[in-house]
Amino acid sequence: MWRYRGYSQSQTTKGSSAADNPTASKPTQQLQQDDGSKKHDDDEVEAQLNNLTVEELKAKLRERCLKVSGKKQELIDRLLGREISTKKKVAWQKSKAKCLLQQSLLDQKSHIHGKSVEDIHASHEWFQEYPLDKFRKYYEALKTSSGRHQTIVEEDNRIIRSEIQNFPRKDKTCRGRYWWDTHEAKIKLKEDVAQGKHLTTKPKQLWLSRKIYQDFALSVFRGHIYQEKRRQKELPLRVARRNKVAAKKYKKEVDESSWHGRTITTIGFLKYKAPSFSGSGDNSLSWSPGSTQTFLLIISYLIASIIFSSSLPCCLRLKSGAQACCITMMTFNWLKLYDTEHVLSGRWKRGEEYIRKKTKKISELIQSMMKDVVVFDVNMFHDDEVHWLSVDTVDYITEEFRQTPGTKWWDHKANCAGLKYQYLLAIRHNTCVSVQGPFPAAERHDKTLFCGGTNKEPKETWDKQAVYHQIPEGKKVVGDSAYEGVPEKCTVKRVGQDKAVRDLIDLALCRQETFHGRLSTFAILRHRFRHGKSTENKMAMHKTGHDAVVVITMYDLKHHPLFEVTTSPNSA
Numbered sequence: 001m002w003r004y005r006g007y008s009q010s011q012t013t014k015g016s017s018a019a020d021n022p023t024a025s026k027p028t029q030q031l032q033q034d035d036g037s038k039k040h041d042d043d044e045v046e047a048q049l050n051n052l053t054v055e056e057l058k059a060k061l062r063e064r065c066l067k068v069s070g071k072k073q074e075l076i077d078r079l080l081g082r083e084i085s086t087k088k089k090v091a092w093q094k095s096k097a098k099c100l101l102q103q104s105l106l107d108q109k110s111h112i113h114g115k116s117v118e119d120i121h122a123s124h125e126w127f128q129e130y131p132l133d134k135f136r137k138y139y140e141a142l143k144t145s146s147g148r149h150q151t152i153v154e155e156d157n158r159i160i161r162s163e164i165q166n167f168p169r170k171d172k173t174c175r176g177r178y179w180w181d182t183h184e185a186k187i188k189l190k191e192d193v194a195q196g197k198h199l200t201t202k203p204k205q206l207w208l209s210r211k212i213y214q215d216f217a218l219s220v221f222r223g224h225i226y227q228e229k230r231r232q233k234e235l236p237l238r239v240a241r242r243n244k245v246a247a248k249k250y251k252k253e254v255d256e257s258s259w260h261g262r263t264i265t266t267i268g269f270l271k272y273k274a275p276s277f278s279g280s281g282d283n284s285l286s287w288s289p290g291s292t293q294t295f296l297l298i299i300s301y302l303i304a305s306i307i308f309s310s311s312l313p314c315c316l317r318l319k320s321g322a323q324a325c326c327i328t329m330m331t332f333n334w335l336k337l338y339d340t341e342h343v344l345s346g347r348w349k350r351g352e353e354y355i356r357k358k359t360k361k362i363s364e365l366i367q368s369m370m371k372d373v374v375v376f377d378v379n380m381f382h383d384d385e386v387h388w389l390s391v392d393t394v395d396y397i398t399e400e401f402r403q404t405p406g407t408k409w410w411d412h413k414a415n416c417a418g419l420k421y422q423y424l425l426a427i428r429h430n431t432c433v434s435v436q437g438p439f440p441a442a443e444r445h446d447k448t449l450f451c452g453g454t455n456k457e458p459k460e461t462w463d464k465q466a467v468y469h470q471i472p473e474g475k476k477v478v479g480d481s482a483y484e485g486v487p488e489k490c491t492v493k494r495v496g497q498d499k500a501v502r503d504l505i506d507l508a509l510c511r512q513e514t515f516h517g518r519l520s521t522f523a524i525l526r527h528r529f530r531h532g533k534s535t536e537n538k539m540a541m542h543k544t545g546h547d548a549v550v551v552i553t554m555y556d557l558k559h560h561p562l563f564e565v566t567t568s569p570n571s572a
């Protein structure tokens with residue numbers, strides 16, 4: 001028979017007499033004997049358990065519905081009831097308790113407002129994991145930071161709402177099209193699709209049936225037909241009903257509980273596919289439909305700049321227009337597809353040395369136009385504009401820097417070596433005003449690159465060439481959460497901001513990502529960069545190719561501008 005701790009054979013059963021059990025008349029002596037033999041019993045049981053195999057120990061654990069994982073000694077300790085929890089205590093800065101307390105302080109409807117620290121500490125098990133004296137210090141620190149947070153939110157709401165009123169949405173977009181979300185055609189199309197007219201008529205016939213539909217191009221209107229058709233088709237489906245019921249059930253559970261829930265929404269960045277061309281097996285190139293005219297205009301601008309630029313040395317100017325066109329197209333092909341030299345040699349019927357030399361020279365000529373197309377002019381902004389720019393950084397992957405290896409080159413997104421660039425776009429103007437880089441991908445944080453220094457360093461020692469010092473006093477930029485911490489120069493999304501404010505920030509960041517997407521359509525930036533020998537040479541060559549792509553993209557913006565950062569009148 002097994003004898004475990006807490007069980008004693010000498011215990012008196014109910015109904016037994018003192019004569020049958022002499023120890024019953026001496027309870028004090030019995031307790032002393034039990035305490036004295038307690039350690040001896042544990043050692044005896046542990047010795048017996050040690051003689052068992054691991055499988056036999058696991059079988060006994062299963063009988064008691066206990067865990068069966070671990071080493072043999074852990075299994076024995078678990079059977080004896082002396083297993084020590086291996087769960088590590090989470091630091092306050094990384095704990096769920098801090099996030100919950102911070103969200104509750106920022107929520108004006110939270111139940112913790114008006115309660116004492118002792119009541120808050122006892123209201124949730126996450127808070128009780130920390131001693132009351134330490135929790136009191138954490139609470140006071142978070143309460144102070146929440147007050148500063150609320151002040152920043154109120155200032156952001158006031159500034160951006162003023163900008164929305166001073167810069168209202170125009171009647172048409174920058175491309176001369178009407179806004180669909182506020183147009184009468186959206187309502188009429190919803191009625192026609194609900195009546196099933198899209199099933200009996202073709203899109204062009206439906207487009208001709210109403211004059212207001214013809215305010216939009218047929219290709220655009222056709223897309224809205226499919227969008228509205230899918231919306232109405234999916235509306236009554238079981239999945240939609242299930243999600244709606246689940247959302248109501250979740251909201252009811254949250255409301256009934258003592259703690260509020262918070263729904264986190266995410267947005268999908270707008271995607272733009274820039275005009276592209278691909279190389280074929282012969283000498284010709286094929287363009288995607290609708291982009292030939294724009295692409296030829298860009299080439300004509302660049303070729304004219306290369307041929308007639310008086311600022312270039314005579315040895316770099318190209319005398320033949322046909323030669324300039326051929327070499328420029330070859331350089332465009334190299335930037336767009338980033339093929340190897342022997343592939344380009346077979347396509348263009350030129351030697352590899354010739355292609356290497358000419359593509360490098362033309363790329364440098366295009367790079368020299370960077371100072372003319374990327375200009376930061378403070379006079380271009382209106383006096384009532386407070387938020388001038390949007391800022392973000394992008395990492396481009398490269399081959400390993402073997403001469404100067406280190407962790408500073410590591411790109412955490414791609415898990416390989418990379419280089420970082422910082423871009424600044426004018427929010428209400430169709431241009432990029434600043435490009436900084438390249439920098440090692442992990443050498444500086446985005447905010448450090450923006451400010452020119454860290455918070456641990458005095459501001460007097462920060463780099464004066466950083467964007468932080470180029471923006472005048474009272475003006476700001478819009479950035480993502482990486483730039484949180486400099487509210488005097490950068491506005492980010494915060495809890496408590498108005499919907500119109502958050503929508504405007506989202507649009508500015510989506511527009512920034514659209515510009516990044518146009519750059520990434522060039523394979524020289526999208527694929528792993530393989531040119532260059534030394535570290536300095538590799539970074540210089542990458543900057544040459546990158547700047548050439550930026551110049552080409554800036555010319556493309558003249559014919560395919562970015563969308564406007566304006567909010568709908570309904571959201572304001």
